[in-house]
Amino acid sequence: MKRNKKQSNLFKTIQNYSVEITVFLYLLFQLIFHVSKSVYGFVTAWYVTDYSIGVSSRLLVGSILRILFGDYITAEQVYIFLILTFIVLILLVSILSGYMIRKTTDSVEKTGAVFLLAMYLASPAAPGYLWVDENMGRLDTFLYFLTLILIVVAFKVKNQLIRYSLLGILGVVCVLTHQVYFFLFFPVLLTILLQDWFESDFKKTVLLGAVLVITAVAVVFLFFQFGGGVNYSTPEELTSVLQSRTNLPISNSTILYEYFWTIKDHFVNNMLPELRERVRFGIITVVLLAPVFIIYLSLWIKAIYNASVKKDKIKYLLILFTNVLYIPVFALMTDWGRWFAAFITVQCFSFLYLTGVRDKGIKNGLVQLGDKIRKYPFLFVSIILYLSLFDKFEAINYLPQVETFYYTIYNIKTIILAVL
Numbered sequence: 001m002k003r004n005k006k007q008s009n010l011f012k013t014i015q016n017y018s019v020e021i022t023v024f025l026y027l028l029f030q031l032i033f034h035v036s037k038s039v040y041g042f043v044t045a046w047y048v049t050d051y052s053i054g055v056s057s058r059l060l061v062g063s064i065l066r067i068l069f070g071d072y073i074t075a076e077q078v079y080i081f082l083i084l085t086f087i088v089l090i091l092l093v094s095i096l097s098g099y100m101i102r103k104t105t106d107s108v109e110k111t112g113a114v115f116l117l118a119m120y121l122a123s124p125a126a127p128g129y130l131w132v133d134e135n136m137g138r139l140d141t142f143l144y145f146l147t148l149i150l151i152v153v154a155f156k157v158k159n160q161l162i163r164y165s166l167l168g169i170l171g172v173v174c175v176l177t178h179q180v181y182f183f184l185f186f187p188v189l190l191t192i193l194l195q196d197w198f199e200s201d202f203k204k205t206v207l208l209g210a211v212l213v214i215t216a217v218a219v220v221f222l223f224f225q226f227g228g229g230v231n232y233s234t235p236e237e238l239t240s241v242l243q244s245r246t247n248l249p250i251s252n253s254t255i256l257y258e259y260f261w262t263i264k265d266h267f268v269n270n271m272l273p274e275l276r277e278r279v280r281f282g283i284i285t286v287v288l289l290a291p292v293f294i295i296y297l298s299l300w301i302k303a304i305y306n307a308s309v310k311k312d313k314i315k316y317l318l319i320l321f322t323n324v325l326y327i328p329v330f331a332l333m334t335d336w337g338r339w340f341a342a343f344i345t346v347q348c349f350s351f352l353y354l355t356g357v358r359d360k361g362i363k364n365g366l367v368q369l370g371d372k373i374r375k376y377p378f379l380f381v382s383i384i385l386y387l388s389l390f391d392k393f394e395a396i397n398y399l400p401q402v403e404t405f406y407y408t409i410y411n412i413k414t415i416i417l418a419v420l
Contacts, residue, residue: 057224058258059176135394282340
């Protein structure tokens with residue numbers, strides 16, 4: 001009798017947490033099957049840089065590893081550190097996914113939320129992009145991880161002083177990790193702050209907390225962008241120092257590009273020579289991933305259109321407007337794969353958070369989406385299957401399917417013109 005009761009309780013627990021278990025196992029097996037066997041050579045330097053070389057962005061992770069492992073850091077230590085980070089990251093994604101789904105109040109809304117989650121996990125922007133060869137070890141991993149922590153804090157911490165202190169500290173830590181955070185994952189923090197302010201009916205204390213958080217992140221970003229630096233006069237000198245600290249290969253190009261080049265140098269030397277090709281493949285990426293962008297945009301449009309009060313319409317427009325932060329990195333820097341991955345991830349996280357706090361506009365949008373899924377299940381299942389055909393985003397490299405699509409169309413056009 002007791003055994004049957006225990007089995008029944010176990011089955012009920014598994015059933016209650018089926019989303020968390022499914023997402024965790026799915027991502028864990030993706031990690032096991034597809035994780036790169038080594039840290040990408042261009043980013044190994046970030047695991048041995050610390051504040052002894054200067055005051056700049058990208059020095060925090062190396063400082064932490066130096067505290068953990070001492071003055072000499074091995075490739076094996078870095079790899080294990082990354083694998084453990086990925087596992088905790090997967091656990092957080094799973095927990096937040098289950099939390100979001102359980103916050104839905106009816107089966108139609110739940111259908112929409114489950115589809116939204118499945119669409120993201122099947123897309124090239126799913127967490128698996130962090131451990132493909134060209135992204136393995138990039139500091140985006142920690143920006144993604146810290147953004148998940150931010151969402152947990154936003155869900156669980158209600159005391160205003162503690163809440164905004166933690167959000168501000170985490171935002172600054174993100175910039176210390178890599179200043180590109182300001183253009184990639186910062187919109188999630190802005191979404192949390194905007195939601196707080198509008199839902200509080202514009203309380204001055206909430207506005208003050210939000211302003212202080214944004215100011216702290218912006219000031220640290222601007223300092224690192226225009227005032228930080230390293231205590232070495234040449235990249236070769238710094239590379240030699242870093243190489244003495246590890247058996248990882250340290251690329252002199254990394255040090256040159258990231259600590260001695262200006263934004264202008266990056267744009268002129270890296271972006272301009274490939275601008276035409278990058279724009280071409282970028283447009284094709286948007287076209288091929290149109291289902292993702294259309295569904296996200298339609299949810300925002302429905303939320304704005306169905307908002308019963310003007311302030312909610314303004315809130316959704318402001319949240320949408322935070323995405324203009326992506327313009328500088330797409331316009332000036334070459335790693336479009338990382339930018340696309342972060343952009344799609346931020347949309348998913350924003351919906352996840354707004355669903356978790358029971359935002360009415362997003363709830364209505366998910367209900368309408370769920371209703372369409374139930375009417376046309378084959379179409380939406382096909383979208384998931386279609387997205388699963390793509391590889392994960394890399395950094396500079398384009399999705400293989402994008403290049404294949406372009407050259408296939410180009411060859412077909414050439415054959416048709418030859419026949420005519």
